Amino acid sequence: MVPAQSGLIVQLIGRTEFTAPQDVPFETDAVGGQALAEFAGRSIYSSWERAVPATASNSGFLLHLLQVGHLSVLEHSSATFYLRGLSRSVTHEFLRHRHFSYSELSPRAEPQDVVEPAAIGADPVLHQRFQTAVAQARTAYEDLLDGLQQAGTSRPDGSLARKQARQAARAVLPLAQSTAIVVTGNYRAWRHFIGMRATEAADVELRMLAVALLAELQREAPHVFADFRISTLADGTSTAASPYVGDG
Ligand SMILES: Cc1cc2nc3c(=O)[nH]c(=O)nc-3n(C[C@H](O)[C@H](O)[C@H](O)COP(=O)(O)OP(=O)(O)OC[C@H]3O[C@@H](n4cnc5c(N)ncnc54)[C@H](O)[C@@H]3O)c2cc1C
Structure with missing residues (x-):
């Protein structure tokens, strides 16, 4: 390893x-x-x-x-x-290579930590902006998820409904999410x-x-x-x- x-x-x-x-x-x-x-x-x-x-x-x-x-x-x-701790931004580019076989963590899974680009992490001011943006995105995700789950509470297929709620709410999560x-x-x-x-x-x-x-x-x-x-x-x-x- x-x-x-x-x-x-x-x-x-x-x-x-x-x-x-x-x-x-x-x-x-x-x-x-x-x-x-x-x-x-x-x-x-x-x-x-x-x-x-x-x-x-x-x-x-x-x-x-x-x-x-x-x-x-x-x-x-x-x-x-088996690769861990890389961003979805990077796996998106990786998957363009067609001669590999892939199995990736579902994007409908719970939100993950983020991989901060080194160029941002090296600058304290940019680092702070990045952390703030990530926190805001996470808050927006939770708000959307709450709303979607409340709208879907009467549906019998609870597990599928939760997945579908996460799948819609994830639209606001950053590409920097770890996968x-x-x-x-x-x-x-x-x-x-x-x-x-x-x-x-x-x-x-x-x-x-x-x-x-x-x-x-x-x-x-x-x-x-x-x-x-x-x-x-x-x-x-x-x-x-x-x-x-x-x-x-
Ligand atoms: C620096 C950089 C910048 C990039 N920027 C962009 C961008 O802005 N936008 C974007 O869309 N992509 C971008 N790409 C992705 C790039 O265009 C390729 O899609 C990606 O790198 C996959 O490589 P590949 O084309 O060699 O294909 P691979 O899937 O890795 O295939 C390997 C080789 O197999 C052969 N091959 C595979 N499939 C076929 C086929 N259907 N027909 C004929 N031959 C085939 C080719 O010889 C190919 O080179 C970028 C890549 C790099 C390295």
């Missing part, structure tokens, strides 16, 4: 397992998703013998795939994360996401999340993600880039 920034928790909860078929002469110096990606790549020509020294190891073979852009092989292996989400993606999708969202142009909260995910993926599958270099910008935040990431 990685506490990546104030309140954000990035936790790897699922990974690929690989079992080599017993009737194929395949052995490698890696396990899990990295081994599976290599197996898939070698299966294309049944090239189980390791004739070329540069690609004889798992790291050498996968680096070659990254260099030539043979990325479909990376789609066999996946990683699942939690399970995200599953294959290695290729993760590389594409990090390539787009760990850049300086990306939203800062999403960029910090992308860099934190990269750090976890580099631990999990270094031969697939080590080409990304993490660096620090003048404002102290991080960014990451790879020489091999294009359109994927």
